[in-house]
Amino acid sequence: MGAHAAMTRSFNADLQASSAITVTDFEALRRLASAEGGRMRRVDLATAVGLTASGMTRLLDGLERAALVCKEHCSSDARVTYAAITDTGRALLHTAAESHLEALAAIFSERFSPAEVDQLVTLLGRLPGAEEDASSCPGAAAEG
Amino acid sequence: MGAHAAMTRSFNADLQASSAITVTDFEALRRLASAEGGRMRRVDLATAVGLTASGMTRLLDGLERAALVCKEHCSSDARVTYAAITDTGRALLHTAAESHLEALAAIFSERFSPAEVDQLVTLLGRLPGAEEDASSCPGAAAEG
C-alpha cells in the first residue's frame, strides 16, 4: 500500500508539474503513440492501461479537451471509436517522458543494480495483469 | 499500473465479500491490532498505511460506524485522538485475514518460489515508503 501510493503520488506530482497530466494519462498516451497508426479502440486501450471502459471514457474526455487525443470512427464497425493521439499529444508525451523516465530511472538506479532491475522485471512480470507490461517497459533490460 | 490495479481490485472484491472491508481498512486494522495497546495516534496510523490525515479521518469514520474501531483521548495531549481496535474489530480482522492471506499466498506461491518471494521482499523493501513494511509483512520469509 504505502510504497505504491507514495511513488504514484510523487510521479503524479512530477508529471503534473511538467505537463499537467497524470501517470495514467501518460500511460494511455504512451500506448497510443506506440500503437499502429497512433490509435487504438477505446476498449483495448482501457484494458491495456488497466481501467474499465467507463474509466477510459472519463480519462479520454480530459485528454480530448486538452487536444492531446481525438476520436476517429471505424468504418467497418459503427460501435467502435478509436482514440488517436494528436501531434500535440505526441509533443507533450515527448516532453513528459523526459522528466518522468528520468524520475523513474532515478528511483530505480539509486536502489537497484541493473541485474536487480532485470530480476524485478521478470519476477513482477509474472503477476496477473502484468502480461505484456514488461515488454512495453522502456529500458527494462537496458539502463546502465 | 495494470498489475497493481488489477490485484488490488481482486483483493478488495475478496475482502469485500468475506468481511465488507477494503484492503486499506484491512491494513489499518492489522496495524492497530499489532500496536501496543491495540491503538495508535490517528496521524501515525495514517502515515503507516500511506494515507493523508484527512484520508484517515474518512477511513476511520467508516470503521467506527461499523464498530471495528473506537476513539480514545490522550490525557497528556488534548490534540491527539487514538484509534483503538475493538473486540469486534479484532474478530473481523481474524476472519478477514484468513481469506485475504490465503488469496495473497495463492497469488504468490503459484508464481514464485520461496526464494523468489524473499528476493521480492528485499528488493521491493528498498522502495521509498516501504521502509518497515517488509518487517510487518506476515509470512515474508516463511511460507513453504
Add this chain to the structure above:
DNA sequence: GAGCAGACGTTGACTGGTCAAGTATTGAGC
C-alpha cells in the same frame, strides 16, 4: 429478414482518496 445475444461506448450515482483551509491545542521564547 426478424430476433436475439453479445460487444462498444456513455452516463449517473457513488466511493475512496486528495488538497486547502479551518479549529483547537501545545510548547518554546521572550
Add this chain to the structure above:
DNA sequence: GCTCAATACTTGACCAGTCAACGTCTGCTC
C-alpha cells in the same frame, strides 16, 4: 503569562475511478 509557530485533527470541494444501467450496433441463427 503572551505570542507565535507547529502539530493533530476535521471539513468542504474536488478528482479519478468504479459499477450498474442504458442505447446502439453487429452478426449469428432460424
